[in-house]
Amino acid sequence: MSELEIIESVLERAGRRQRWARALRGLWHGLLWGGMVSLLFTGAYHLWPLPLWTLGVAALAPVAGLLIGSLAGGWRKPTREEVARWVDDRQRLKERLSTALELADDSAAGQWRELILADAASHAGQVDVRRLLPFRLPRSIRWVLLVLVLCAGLGFVPEYRSKTLLQKQAEADNLKETGRQLAELTRRSLERRPPTLEPTRQSLESVAHLGDQLANQRLTRSEALRDLASAAEKLKQQLDDLAKDPTLRRLEQAARNAGATDAQAAAALQKQIEALQKQVGAPGATPENLEKLKNDLEKLQQAARGLDPNSAGSEAQRQKLSDTLSALSRQAQELGLQVPELDEAIAALAASQTELFLKNLEEAVKDLEKMREMAKTLQQLQQQAEKIGKDLAEQLKNGQPDAAQMTLERMVKELNQANLTQEQLERIEQEVSQALDPARNYENVADHLKKAVQQMKQGDKAGASQSLASAAKELEKLMEQMGDAQQMAAAIQALEQASMCIGSGQGWRISRQPGYKPGGKPGSGVGTWADETGEWDGQWTGGWDNSGITRPEMDPRGLSDRGPGELSDALKPTKVKGQFSPGNQMPSITLKGVSIKGQSTVGYQEAAAAAQSEAESALSQEKVPRAYQGAVRDYFDDLKK
């Protein structure tokens, strides 16, 4: 290795180490600066109402400073000349290396060049780069630590915020949250059931858009309330226009009165009944019989526990138990029940295996209990199924247009069958003829049915099939229109709910409105305990499902005096003016309520109206099981009275 190469090698190593050292120093300096920026931002955030991204900057600043500092420090590669001068300075080499490098290419220097190179190489050989530039923590580390500790400590200090500001923030958050919920609720509704009518779709989209505006824009509370009221008014106008259609009114009323079990639900119900019947098995196994059998068995179980095998009369007692058990087993067999544990218990008793006997008895009691539960559920489901109209006439009369539609489609299929007998045709004709009267409430459905009857009388099966299909289509159209109206009503409810949330300063969650949370799950409120999809998942665990319960006090209580679109005087909207913040002009909020004599207060009215609006919203979105819908409606109707 030549003298120049020795020098260059040392300089190369020194340069590399110098670069790393600079990167390391830059890292700490960057961390210090980043920490200071972080401290500044955190402090500012604690003192002034800065946006939340300030904290993000405060969190990222040390990391960014660290990276930038190390990159900036180690980015530039120093030249050999710079390193030579630095090593000269640090090692007090009296500029030997730098002069040698400069003269290395100067051939005119002659012997001086050789002398200088040799001298520099001998000194370069003594340079220990590691000792020359040891990696150690800089002094600034103390400041870095101090700044970081201060930053962390500041994190535990509560922010200073004035009351006015907190109130404003709460209002803004409330606005945002309400807007988000409104938009999401409306969009969900649009997704689940796209409206048939274009104006309905546009109106609902405008509600969703309004929700977005509330969520994204910085509207004041009064502006938001004004916009919401305006949108609600517009929707109400549209809904009133729709409500003028008498068919829809009739449909809605009929649906409300009958508890409206649709065809799909009926099919599902039938499926459940069949599944349960299969499990229960015996037709005579009523809940009462099973209950009695279980009670007898429990008594027997208690008697068996008191049996003393060493006593003198134990044999007689055992015999008595055996007889009773045999009687119970026969009784179960008569009911058509399969309880193998009873036979096993008899065998165990005969073999004087008391423990096994008790165990079998216990299992038999458990089995009977399960069967009783299932029988009870079956009974409830059967009661529920009885409510569904048996034929077209009943279905139309009970306001079950979807069931009626399915019946019509069934008839169409039958009519289209080539092997349709005269008897079947007459049966269909008769069923359709009976439905003519209740069909008058369904616009053109009656006309189509009438036409179908005539065609069937004339033996025109194809024509009758066509007419029945038209009637089914007409029903479908009506149902869709009714669905649109329900959606609009729900949207109005949502808008009113939003108005109330913003006006009262309460959040959507506090208002117990069944909103949607991220992930699609319903929020707290009325709807949370409802089945989200309304579909049976095919597994019956028993004990928790109460959808089939029918109790006298929960039955619908007849027609309400409030017809659709026409409110009694007591139910006319009342304007309740509230002063939410002193000094500001607040918009009025229209709430449905009744003037209650006595100690009634606005607060109560608001609470009642809020609860009603929640319930109606839940009802319109089918979050409440059908069995409860009537009860919920009646409860609020009673409240108004």
Added chain:
Amino acid sequence: MNTEQAIQSFRDDYAALRAEIGKVIVGHESIVEGTLTALFAGGHVLLEGVPGLGKTLLVRTLSEVLDLSFNRIQFTPDLMPADILGTNIVMETAGGRREFQFQHGPIFAHLILADEINRATPKTQSALLEAMQEHQVTAGGQLRRLNEPFFVMATQNPIDQEGTYPLPEAQLDRFFFKILVGYPSGDELTEVLNRTTTGVQAAVNKVLQRERLLELMRLVRDVPVASHVKNYAVRLVLATHPRTDTAAPIATQYLRFGSSPRGAQTLILAAKVRALVDGRFNVSFDDIEACVAPALRHRLILNFEAEAEGVTTDHILGQILRDVPRDVQAVNV
């Protein structure tokens, strides 16, 4: 003799000179070193100090250890230029004819001691200007070369200013070094007493021939200087120029005029001598810094403010050394 041997020889000769002078001169290491540095660089020296500190003795000793011709000129107010340079006088030839002949003045020697130079009038002082810069004199309308090497070692007394004439700037600038001679320490003074108050007289030998001295002077000029070291000398000189972009703040505040280019030349040459004396083949920043004070102190002209505040050129140069970084491109970690 190759360069390495020449350098070693330089060091030997320097050491020998130093040792011989040390036989007579007690202490004053820096003064002796400065004088020898100027000698090897081919420059003139102005020694300033109160009487009795050994200025004249130093120069006289130097003349004794060097195998050079030596003349001493005692500057007095009535000294005339012709008294220094020489003059044409009428001489009678062997044939009885009378003709003008040039009578060489004391300047015609290798080593001149201009004792108490500030006592002569500026007119007389100026007689040295041409001789010091160009190593020649013009007398009687004729140019006469001086013998090489030619050194002027001048002394002056900073006190007792009555009847003195401060050296003009042009004259001062021609001095390579201005060396301030200070008081000896206690030990040195004791040694001075031991040597001068007994019957023993120190004898010195001539250790350096004229030709050898000329060789060594040539060798000094060959010493290479790295560009950044040269740049440092330039920046130091530029920093003395008041009211310029490169001026140090203190220069602008206290100086009327800064150093001439001769100052930079002096710095480099003196640093080269110092490097050789130190056994190195290259000039370092330390060499430059060590020469700044003697090389530049007499080239800076103080302004009224500095005079009033008692600020000296040495103080200004010290501040400039602190202000001007050695290496502007040095990489720091």
